[in-house]
Amino acid sequence: MKSRKPKLAVWKFASCDGCQLTILDCEDEFLKLASEIEIAYFPEATKKVVKGPYDLSLVEGSITTPHDAKRIQEVRNASKYLVTIGACATSGGIQALRNFQNVAQFASIVYARPDYIQTLEKSTPISANVKVDFELQGCPISKHQILEVISAFLNHRKPQIPAHSVCMECKAKGVVCVMVAKGIPCLGPITHAGCGALCPAYNRGCYGCYGPKETPNIPSLMRWWEGELGVKRQDSVRVLRTFNSAAKPFEEASTQMEKEGA
């Protein structure tokens, strides 16, 4: 009893499965991980189901249906720690674009019989539904970060996930600033680190898939985009409304910018 392995569960709500795939993409570590902990519930990987309670639940996806709104309560009740993985679970994901529109109209665009479809008006992050112990950002999450989060929670310590911006990663990597040197609009200054400054390293401006960093100054960056780089208002609003549109800072800024107009 004393040496019981900690139980890990992986849950899925509205999502693309990419964040849980990240766990299976840890090819070098996966079997080691499976030997240190008990993978008690992870339907994408195994039929085996071990009853809760679970020491750590990783939750992928956002809440978009009445059924899922109930199910997340059960997940919370069965879990000691609950950590959200990815943009959907943490900010509502790309499907939160419905929050800015009429969902009934959305359903009628995709489905001939929208009355067969049960869906909520908004796509909400897990934290809007239950208490969350930690949120791991990213669309998709990083392999290294998920391993760090799992090991931190199972050792009852705080995960070492820096909350600074992508800019710091560019500097650390020696990537020349694409915005300053090439005039490419980049969300790096307001975006949470974790990807390793991927886009700038590929000659592309950051598009914010890791969501907001802590205390981002969005209006200042957008003034720079529009004033210095000639980005049109509708385009800057749209960039904020992509994979993390319902993350508070992004939502507030895009709503404010829309109100101000061009």
Added chain:
Amino acid sequence: MSKKEEKKPTKRTIQVKYLARVEGEGGLDVTVEGKKVKELALRIFEPPRFFEAFLRGRKYQEAPDITSRICGICPVAYQMSAVSAMESALHLKPENSIQQLRRMLYCGEWIESHTLHIYLLHAPDFLGFEGAIEMAKKFPEIVKRGLGLKKTGNSLMALLGGREIHPINVRVGGFYRAPSKQELSALVPELSSARAAAEETVHWVSKFSFPEYERDYEFVSLRSSDSVYPIERGQVVSTSGLSFSASEFDDFIKEEQVPHSTALHARLKGKPYLVGPLARFNLNFDRLSPSTRKLAKDIGFVPPINNPFKSIIARSLEVHYACDEALRIIFSYEKPNEPYSEATPRTSVGFGLTEAPRGLLYHQYKLDKDGIIEAAQIVPPTSQNLMTIEEDLKSFIEENSELSQKELGWRCEQLIRNYDPCISCSAHFLKVKWEEL
């Protein structure tokens, strides 16, 4: 679970509540009376995410990034069909080296996605394990070989795409950054060992025991005018001799909605059809690389193959082919002059059709004069296979009604997994539940 032996036709329902080892959320309900299947529904209850709706009003350049989020398992397929559709709309024809890089990126996804399915999701069915973790206790070296192979697919995607899941380097017109020959050559040793591991994989899966079960399928896949196996381009062809281009897709294939599913069901000229590795293999055997073709012949696996349980062999041969093809492209690669060409927006409609690991993936976009998307239509492979999966289940249950409840349930799940269904794509999940009334 003791089974009552009765002569009188019994009515029973099979319900797979929750099908594990698939991507997404779904279930299966079957009512059987005697030997006849009365009702059968593959329920897809993956929450709908409305991509086609929120693509409206977005810029044409955003389609590859946005649609890749439909599926974390095959994001490259979405990006490739999206760029192909946009380029057809905007009359853009990227140079050959760009096409080759795309093909190689796609090979990476085939290797990764197929290997995930072969080793982690499907092989445990044949060997009687609940999953790969359990299988690794008995066969650690085999599972490690699978993980190593999968990792090579990921390395290819990480180099060409920036990362494995939702690559960032793909754009309409080309890539943000084209790799140097040297960067690609660094992958040669890893790809060569992957190719050897793929060969071992083919031999390994070919020795599994397969239920004797065959049906006459209408296989549908792309076929290209040049001599390569279909991946990122081609004309649609079928077993019955149909042939059409991406722009005619809508005339041949119609999607319909059923109450038990958030995924739409597609039919070809009113009938179910099959897409994916088995279809590609049967229709393009002559287009495999000589070494993959030889390997197939060595194990006695030549078209026509009509046993869906053997799709795992076709999938393994495609992994071998993808390693071969990636190596071929690396050796002949010359860095493009420009990583991408710019498009000029115009009022237009574009069609894109490529071979996702699970089969045909269709995109269609209508653009306004500024390149804003006015309408989008996406038909993923799993929606196209749903009717065929339902028919497989029905006929298999009727032919094997003497099997025990447990075994039949297991086989039903396996039948579904033959298609590597990606419910996240088709909308998403599966459940199988059994009750005897």
